[in-house]
Amino acid sequence: MNAAINTRQRILRSARDLIYARSYSEVGVAAICDSAGVKKGSFYHFFPSKQELTLAVLDEFFLEFKEQIFAEAFSERLTPLNRLRRLAELAYRFQKEIADVTGHTLGCPFGNIAAEMSTQDEKLRHKVATVLGQMEAHIRDTLEAAVACGEVNNIDVPTTAKAMLAYAEGIMLLAKTRNDPEVVRELMPAMADIRIRT
Amino acid sequence: MNAAINTRQRILRSARDLIYARSYSEVGVAAICDSAGVKKGSFYHFFPSKQELTLAVLDEFFLEFKEQIFAEAFSERLTPLNRLRRLAELAYRFQKEIADVTGHTLGCPFGNIAAEMSTQDEKLRHKVATVLGQMEAHIRDTLEAAVACGEVNNIDVPTTAKAMLAYAEGIMLLAKTRNDPEVVRELMPAMADIRIRT
DNA sequence: ATTATAGTTGACCGGTCGGTCTAGTCAAGT
DNA sequence: ACTTGACTAGACCGACCGGTCAACTATAAT
Numbered sequence: 001m002n003a004a005i006n007t008r009q010r011i012l013r014s015a016r017d018l019i020y021a022r023s024y025s026e027v028g029v030a031a032i033c034d035s036a037g038v039k040k041g042s043f044y045h046f047f048p049s050k051q052e053l054t055l056a057v058l059d060e061f062f063l064e065f066k067e068q069i070f071a072e073a074f075s076e077r078l079t080p081l082n083r084l085r086r087l088a089e090l091a092y093r094f095q096k097e098i099a100d101v102t103g104h105t106l107g108c109p110f111g112n113i114a115a116e117m118s119t120q121d122e123k124l125r126h127k128v129a130t131v132l133g134q135m136e137a138h139i140r141d142t143l144e145a146a147v148a149c150g151e152v153n154n155i156d157v158p159t160t161a162k163a164m165l166a167y168a169e170g171i172m173l174l175a176k177t178r179n180d181p182e183v184v185r186e187l188m189p190a191m192a193d194i195r196i197r198t
Numbered sequence: 199m200n201a202a203i204n205t206r207q208r209i210l211r212s213a214r215d216l217i218y219a220r221s222y223s224e225v226g227v228a229a230i231c232d233s234a235g236v237k238k239g240s241f242y243h244f245f246p247s248k249q250e251l252t253l254a255v256l257d258e259f260f261l262e263f264k265e266q267i268f269a270e271a272f273s274e275r276l277t278p279l280n281r282l283r284r285l286a287e288l289a290y291r292f293q294k295e296i297a298d299v300t301g302h303t304l305g306c307p308f309g310n311i312a313a314e315m316s317t318q319d320e321k322l323r324h325k326v327a328t329v330l331g332q333m334e335a336h337i338r339d340t341l342e343a344a345v346a347c348g349e350v351n352n353i354d355v356p357t358t359a360k361a362m363l364a365y366a367e368g369i370m371l372l373a374k375t376r377n378d379p380e381v382v383r384e385l386m387p388a389m390a391d392i393r394i395r396t
Numbered sequence: 397a398t399t400a401t402a403g404t405t406g407a408c409c410g411g412t413c414g415g416t417c418t419a420g421t422c423a424a425g426t
Numbered sequence: 427a428c429t430t431g432a433c434t435a436g437a438c439c440g441a442c443c444g445g446t447c448a449a450c451t452a453t454a455a456t
Contacts, residue, residue, distance in 0.1 A: 007403080007404090021317060022317060022318055023223070023314050023315075023317070023318065025221065025223030025224060025314075026223060026318055028442075028443060028444075029443080029444060029445080030442080030443080030444090038404085039404065039405050039406060040405085040406075040444095040445080040446090041403085041404060041405055041406070041446090041447085042403070042404055042405080044444095044445070044446080045402085045403060045404075046403090049444080049445080050444065050445090104316075104317045106317060107313065107316075111313060111371055111375075112313045112314070114313075114371060114374060114375040115305065115309060115310045115312075115313030115314060115371055115374065116221050116223075116310070116313060116314040117221070118302075118305075118374045118375055118377065119219060119220060119221070119302045119304060119374070120220055120221065120224055125375065125377065128375055129375050129376050129377075132372070132375055159384065159385070162372070162381075162384070162385060163365070163385055163388055165368070165372065166365060166368035166369045166371075166372050166385055167361070167364060167365045167368050168368065169367075169368040169371050169372060170363070170364035170365050170366065170367040170368025170369070170371070171364045171368070173309055173312060173313055173364075173367050173368065173371060174330070174360070174363065174364050174367060176312060176313065176316045176317070177309075177312040177316055177323065177326055177327050177330060178327050179316065179323065179327075183360075186357065186360070187357070187360060187361055187364055190361055190392075190394055194388075194392075196388055205433080205434090226412070226413060226414075227413080227414060227415080228412080228413080228414090236434085237434060237435050237436060238414095238415080238416090238435085238436070239416095239417090239433085239434055239435055239436070240433070240434055240435080242414095242415070242416080243432080243433060243434075244433090247414080247415080248414065248415090397456100398455105398456080399454105399455090399456080400453100400454090400455085400456095401452100401453085401454090401455100402451105402452085402453080402454100403450105403451080403452080403453095404449100404450075404451070404452095405448105405449085405450070405451090406447100406448105406449100406450105407446105407447090407448100407449105408445105408446080408447080408448105409444105409445085409446070409447095410443100410444105410445100411442105411443080411444095412441105412442085412443070412444105413440105413441080413442070413443075414439105414440105414441095414442105415438105415439085415440100416437105416438080416439070417436105417437090417438080417439095418435100418436100418437090418438100419434105419435085419436100419437105420433105420434080420435080421432105421433080421434070421435090422431105422432090422433080422434095423430105423431100423432090423433100424429105424430090424431095424432100425428105425429085425430080425431105426427100426428085426429080426430100
């Protein structure tokens with residue numbers, strides 16, 4: 001049973017890494033099984049389909065994101081706006097590290113799947129939309145706090161949060177397209193300066 | 199020979215529509231041939247591979263984009279900043295029209311392919327990067343003009359151009375993810391207000 | 397020791413993939 | 427009339443796709 005959890009976890013991690021590095025369509029179940037050192041039968045014992053696995057992968061991604069990025073950026077030591085600036089810095093570090101290891105700038109795992117699959121798989125689209133919605137909510141909360149402590153004023157908080165998320169996703173996509181993490185370093189800090197006025 | 203050009207054009211248009219509506223991986227050569235009313239033999243007479251066809255599709259997309267969007271938005275009647283605002287409006291209209299017809303918000307054709315294929319096919323990545331580079335150049339030129347006529351000042355023009363492009367791409371991706379063109383209407387106008395200060 | 401159950405194995409399925417190839421049509425050039 | 431070469435037709439290729447299945451093993455409760 002311990003071994004079983006282990007197997008499931010190995011499948012999940014292999015799938016996460018492969019799908020992020022390549023894409024949903026380019027990664028087959030067989031490749032995931034090979035990478036995880038697991039046979040097809042075991043795969044389908046734990047996951048009913050490739051689609052369901054991918055939903056789990058998205059959860060896994062978001063969990064890690066919250067643990068590794070949000071947890072650090074959104075500590076109380078920083079002012080709200082500085083949390084957003086810290087987020088920008090962490091985004092760069094993360095992309096830079098991946099680029100150093102893999103040779104490719106991989107962008108945002110959610111944005112990648114959204115772009116590829118939104119029109120093809122409604123369940124996947126909805127899942128990604130939900131995750132991005134939660135990210136937006138985090139930014140919104142942070143902006144509310146910024147307003148509350150007088151760090152900013154006269155802004156449309158919900159719309160500004162959406163704009164910041166859009167800007168961040170766009171930067172990740174451009175960085176992937178140029179295969180250059182420095183794009184993130186150059187552009188991301190300005191995310192914290194976006195203001196949609198009331 | 200006229201019929202031949204016609205065949206090539208039909209293949210190109212079918213591929214453009216199908217790849218935009220679905221994705222590169224989800225659209226097979228057979229589907230493109232069916233849609234174009236052409237047999238495989240003809241397809242491979244005009245295009246050596248699916249990859250080469252896609253490069254041509256990207257050219258086709260960019261050509262249409264310049265004809266339909268840039269040509270209208272960048273007319274001399276408008277001030278530079280108003281050209282960018284017009285661009286935002288056209289982006290919404292375009293996404294809205296597609297959504298009404300297809301039931302899906304398809305986002306940016308270049309961004310879609312970039313997200314899906316950048317890590318998998320260097321030629322495709324490079325092509326998309328080039329196209330987006332030209333878009334960035336258009337925005338940069340417009341910002342230069344805005345500076346020249348005193349509409350804005352104290353901005354880092356090249357970086358602001360990049361930031362505007364990133365913001366636009368991010369909005370298109372979010373709209374696709376939410377399957378809602380209204381995201382474009384809500385967020386895109388603020389593109390013209392982005393300023394990266396010197 | 398027996399039984400039930402969770403997990404594993406790998407052969408196998410029909411279908412689709414991008415791409416090849418041979419045979420043939422057709423119009424223009426000589 | 428004959429040749430040439432662009433274009434079309436569609437059968438065919440091996441590889442791979444997601445998914446199924448029956449048989450097997452390991453574990454733990456009774």
